[in-house]
Structure formats: structure tokens, C-alpha cells
Amino acid sequence: MSIKRPLKVVQMLPALESGGVERGTLELGRHLVQSGHRSVVIASGGRMTQQLQDEGSLWLPWSVGRKDPSALYWLFRLRYWLQRERPDVLHLRSRVPAWIGWLAWRSLPKATRPLLVTTVHGFYSVNRGSAIMVAGERVVAVSTAIMDYILQSYPSVEPERIQLIHRGVDDALYSHGFQPDSKWLAQWNRDYPALKGRQVVTLPGRLTRLKGHATLLLILEYLRSLNEQGGDDSMQRVSGLIVGGEDPRHSAYLQEIRDRAEALGLVIGEDLIFTGHRTDLREIMAVSDVVLSLSEKPESFGRTVLEALKIGTPVVGYGRGGVGEMLHTLLPEGAVTPGDEVAIAQQTAAFLQKRPEVPEVPGFTLQAMVERTLEMYLEALHERDRMADD
Numbered sequence: 001m002s003i004k005r006p007l008k009v010v011q012m013l014p015a016l017e018s019g020g021v022e023r024g025t026l027e028l029g030r031h032l033v034q035s036g037h038r039s040v041v042i043a044s045g046g047r048m049t050q051q052l053q054d055e056g057s058l059w060l061p062w063s064v065g066r067k068d069p070s071a072l073y074w075l076f077r078l079r080y081w082l083q084r085e086r087p088d089v090l091h092l093r094s095r096v097p098a099w100i101g102w103l104a105w106r107s108l109p110k111a112t113r114p115l116l117v118t119t120v121h122g123f124y125s126v127n128r129g130s131a132i133m134v135a136g137e138r139v140v141a142v143s144t145a146i147m148d149y150i151l152q153s154y155p156s157v158e159p160e161r162i163q164l165i166h167r168g169v170d171d172a173l174y175s176h177g178f179q180p181d182s183k184w185l186a187q188w189n190r191d192y193p194a195l196k197g198r199q200v201v202t203l204p205g206r207l208t209r210l211k212g213h214a215t216l217l218l219i220l221e222y223l224r225s226l227n228e229q230g231g232d233d234s235m236q237r238v239s240g241l242i243v244g245g246e247d248p249r250h251s252a253y254l255q256e257i258r259d260r261a262e263a264l265g266l267v268i269g270e271d272l273i274f275t276g277h278r279t280d281l282r283e284i285m286a287v288s289d290v291v292l293s294l295s296e297k298p299e300s301f302g303r304t305v306l307e308a309l310k311i312g313t314p315v316v317g318y319g320r321g322g323v324g325e326m327l328h329t330l331l332p333e334g335a336v337t338p339g340d341e342v343a344i345a346q347q348t349a350a351f352l353q354k355r356p357e358v359p360e361v362p363g364f365t366l367q368a369m370v371e372r373t374l375e376m377y378l379e380a381l382h383e384r385d386r387m388a389d390d
Helices: 020-034 049-054 071-085 095-106 130-134 144-153 182-191 213-229 248-263 281-286 303-311 321-330 341-353 366-389
Strands: 008-012 038-042 058-060 089-092 115-120 138-141 162-164 199-204 238-243 272-276 290-293 315-318
Touching (some): 008 095, 020 366, 049 058, 095 115, 115 130, 115 144, 138 366, 144 162, 290 303, 290 341, 303 321
Parallel strands (some): 008 038, 138 162, 199 238, 199 290, 238 272
16 A cells, blocks of 8 residues: 555544444544554544543544534534545444535545545435435445445445445454353342343343334243243243333333333333443343344344354344344354244244354454454555546
């Protein structure tokens, strides 16, 4: 590569609260800084901002994800900032910030524009608003399922602009056979004594309707019925964990789930436990018997599915999107026909009665993800320089 100087890379997203997009942003920022480059993240606040800054990225606390007329203010401010700072890469990771970023970028003279990169993190509705996510000079697909979605939904996108870069996790953190230390286990047992002597199925994810909590309740009801029938001595009582914070935009949803659970005869705090937001999901998945993926819509990748399989915990989920891609590749028996609630309950029961051997997972590493992203930046900038010389 002809580019030997440090790069300045700007990433834009709505906020830095929690989630896979946010974690990927931090991971890339950390790698850029460790590699001698400059990392800037534009987003409103959230619990991840301190970590972002501690790891060396510059944080600009701009509310670029708001869907109101104030977006025009951020558009003009961003344009001025881009003119002044002249970053090498502008990387857009969500639709509203992408529109602001693209409009500011397009208004600059071509010679001063940074490389424009977009990442398609989800199966967005196919419309003009979502089309902004394929407007980059390079378009990152986070899974083969997402790459197929781009090609099918936006046939005008040249295939050579699409870069398949699978999401990945840190093998040092998610090692096969990982178990929490004794201090964590002691605290966990004090916090959740009702889990003693029970098997545990865990559904990670924020409390939003699309995550499939209603299906979890049906699974728990089915498992309880098996236990009451007493047909199989290996069937213990089962508790379901919902590990994720409450979405403030849908505060009534938590009560709705509690009411449904009680109507089914499930005891809150025993049969169904809400842990709220946790920073120790790895440990929770390690002490779980099964991890579930029940999203009502296809997910682009399914990071928690990969994390659970990496440490050796079996996963049951719907065989579509990125989750299906992971399961069909790594644990095929865990992939269930989408929407078949009976089948997913039966497969969960089968894994609880006879835990499958989850093999070590090759590839899908965090290091490969961040290294390939940086390589993409350098390759695209090098190509741009070469074309300018011609």
C-alpha cells in the first residue's frame, strides 16, 4: 500500500448505549488506535462512552440520530467539521446518521471528500430511506445473509462495492469451555438462589417486542408440562432468564410480559427471571444450559449466538438470517424452522435432556473483523489515489 501515514477515521451512529452495532464501533475504534491511527466517533451519549474514550477514541456527543428538524443543525455542523478536519474515512452505521453524513459528504468538493463507507447491520425495509445504507463507496455486509439481501434488494449496487466482513468475537474472552471464577459464581448464587437445582435457558437482548419473549414463555410452559408429566427422569425444573435492559420507549412491554407469564402460571423470580442490563453476559451464558435466539424478524448476524457457541453452550434459534447462518454452520441441530414455536420448544427440551457436544468454533474472530476493515480502508484509499494519478 502506498498510504503509510496514520489515518483519521470517523464513525457515526445514533448512540452508545448498548448493542452489537455499538460494540463493533468500539472494537474498531480500539484497533485503529492500537494500530497508530486516529479514531473519532460521532454519537449521542450512553453507557459505552467512557470505555470509548478510555481506549483512545475521540467522542463527539452530537445527536445525529434524532428524527426531527434539528438534524439540519448537525448536517451543517458536520459539513464544517469535515472541511476543517479532513478525515480519511467517514463510516456510517445507521440510517438517520447516514443521511446526515451522506448529505454533508456530498456537499463537499470531490477532491476533499473522505472515503465514504456504510455498514448494513440489518434487514431494513426496502425503501428510499433505507437505500442510504448502500450509498457508500464501500458497503460492508456483516454476514453472507446480509450480502444476499443487498444484492437482491438493491440490484443497482455494483457487487465490487460490497465487502463481506463477518462480525467476530475475541477468542481470548470467549474460549471453548470457559467457566466463571468462584467469586462470580458465589455472587450469582446469592443473587439468584431460586436457580439452585434447576436447568437454565437464557434469552439475551433488550426488552423489545421483536426479541421473542412471548415465545420464551410458551417454551417455559411446555418445559413445565414435561416436568409435571415426569416422563423422563433427566428432566429437571427449568428457569428462563431474560437478560437485557428495558427499552425506555416501550416501558409498558415489561409489564405485558409479566402479566402473560402469570396468566400461564409461571412464577416471576423462579420460573421466569428478569436480570435487567448486565455486563457479564459471557458468564451467564456459560452457566446456562441452553441459549435461545427467538427474534421475530431475521437478524443480520447474531453475535450472542456466536459468543455462546464459542464458549461451548448450545443454542436453539430460528434458522434464518445471520442466526441461521451461524447455526447451520456450527450447530445444525439447533436451527429450527422460523416461526415454529412447537419445534423450538421441543428442540430446547431435547438439548436440556441430552446436552449436545458443541465443537470448537474456528474463525469468526474479532481480530479478523477489525483487521479486514482497516485493510478495506487502505485498499480503497490506495485505489482512489491511483485513479487520481491516472
